[in-house]
Amino acid sequence: MQDLIERAARDIAGSTYAIALTGAGISVESGIPPFRGKGGLWEKIDPMEFAHIDSFLRDPEKVWNVLIKEMKGVVDEAKPNDAHTGLADLERMGKLKTIITQNVDGLHQVAGNTDVIEFHGNFAWQRCMDCGGKIETSEIDLSEIPPRCACGGIYRPDCVFFGEMIPPDYMRRSQQAASLCDIMLVLGTSAVVQPAAYMPVVAKENGAKVIEINPENTPLTGRISDYIILGRGGEVMNGIIAELEKLLDA
Ligand code: NAD
Ligand code: ZN
Numbered sequence: 454m455q456d457l458i459e460r461a462a463r464d465i466a467g468s469t470y471a472i473a474l475t476g477a478g479i480s481v482e483s484g485i486p487p488f489r490g491k492g493g494l495w496e497k498i499d500p501m502e503f504a505h506i507d508s509f510l511r512d513p514e515k516v517w518n519v520l521i522k523e524m525k526g527v528v529d530e531a532k533p534n535d536a537h538t539g540l541a542d543l544e545r546m547g548k549l550k551t552i553i554t555q556n557v558d559g560l561h562q563v564a565g566n567t568d569v570i571e572f573h574g575n576f577a578w579q580r581c582m583d584c585g586g587k588i589e590t591s592e593i594d595l596s597e598i599p600p601r602c603a604c605g606g607i608y609r610p611d612c613v614f615f616g617e618m619i620p621p622d623y624m625r626r627s628q629q630a631a632s633l634c635d636i637m638l639v640l641g642t643s644a645v646v647q648p649a650a651y652m653p654v655v656a657k658e659n660g661a662k663v664i665e666i667n668p669e670n671t672p673l674t675g676r677i678s679d680y681i682i683l684g685r686g687g688e689v690m691n692g693i694i695a696e697l698e699k700l701l702d703a
Contacts, residue, residue: 457682458689461664462696464636465548468662471636473540474652475554475561478641478667479686482534485527485558489643506614513599513607521610522598525590528557528576533564536640536666539690541565546701551630555642555649557612570627572619572649574612581606619648631655637663639678641686644671653677666690 465471477487487493488500502508503520533541541564543549551568552561557576561569578587583606593600593608600608613619627649631637637656644650650672653663657677665673665681666689674681682689 454682454684454689455692457680458692459696460680461638461682462693462700464662464664465543465693466697466700468548468636470634471543471549471638472551472553472630472634472656473543473549473638473640474631474642474649475540475552475556475640476642476644476646476649477556478643479536479554480531480534480556480558480560481641482536482685482687483531483558483560485531487641487643489645501615504615506616509609509614513609517599522595524576524610525593525595528559529591531558531560533560534687536686536690537561537564537566539687539694540638540640542694543697544568546697548697549638550634553627553630553649553652555646557610570623570630572613572623572627574610574620576610576612578611579608580611582609583607587611615646624648627652628655631661632659634659634661637661638666639663639671639673640666640690642667642671643669644673 481487503516509516537560544566552566553570553572554561555573557573559575559577577590579590579593580587581602584604586602631652632655634656637653639653653673654677657663663678665678666686
């Protein structure tokens with residue numbers, strides 16, 4: 454693994470426009486379970502069923518009880534881990550321009566990254582399905598499920614459910630960053646949720662190097678990505694930052 458970490462540090466040192474695409478795996482070491490992979494929610498429930506907009510519309514009480522309440526408990530407690538702070542260090546070193554994240558936990562911003570495209574929205578806010586009024590998730594009253602706005606409408610997370618469209622502005626900005634970058638770090642995503650999984654393809658088609666960091670291979674491995682560093686996000690990012698510091702000091 455060390456030789457690939459050194460290779461990634463050299464590639465990043467030589468780049469002028471690096472970006473990252475992140476997924477649920479980057480927050481695993483912060484205690485937030487991913488959907489797929491080992492320990493994923495998938496082992497307990499079918500996220501396609503519970504995180505699909507049709508399920509929410511059919512039975513908001515069930516989706517609140519099984520998915521959203523649990524998610525709120527976990528996200529409220531979560532803090533950035535070494536993978537998040539590593540990406541924040543890369544930005545501070547002038548080596549990372551943008552993060553496209555599929556995560557809704559807000560941890561990249563807490564770690565200090567300033568240009569984060571939240572492709573699937575943010576769990577920090579809830580939106581009333583009738584009047585559109587917003588309230589912070591931390592302020593929501595869970596004594597009644599599903600929680601309701603003063604107008605009587607049901608609150609839903611301000612996230613993109615499966616079956617919903619990506620906000621056009623996020624889509625446009627992500628495609629732009631993916632087509633301009635010369636390196637895309639793909640960290641902690643199973644790369645199966647579309648259209649996010651298409652961004653590495655856009656990067657590759659425009660001549661970028663695509664570097665995966667993931668303990669498991671993905672559908673991008675060996676086809677779209679130039680190489681994969683098989684390891685946990687935190688340890689790999691710590692290694693890359695240490696090597697990069699040596700290169701930039703030299
Ligand atoms: P995913 O759950 O489909 O896949 C997780 C990936 O992370 C797997 O490939 C797994 O091998 C990898 N992984 C596991 N541990 C890791 C570690 N320590 N370091 C690096 N990688 C690790 O995730 P996805 O591709 O992001 O798709 C799931 C969808 O669910 C996303 O669209 C996202 O919106 C949503 N989701 C978000 C959160 C969150 O905000 N933290 C959590 C669960 C699901
Ligand atoms: Zn309302």
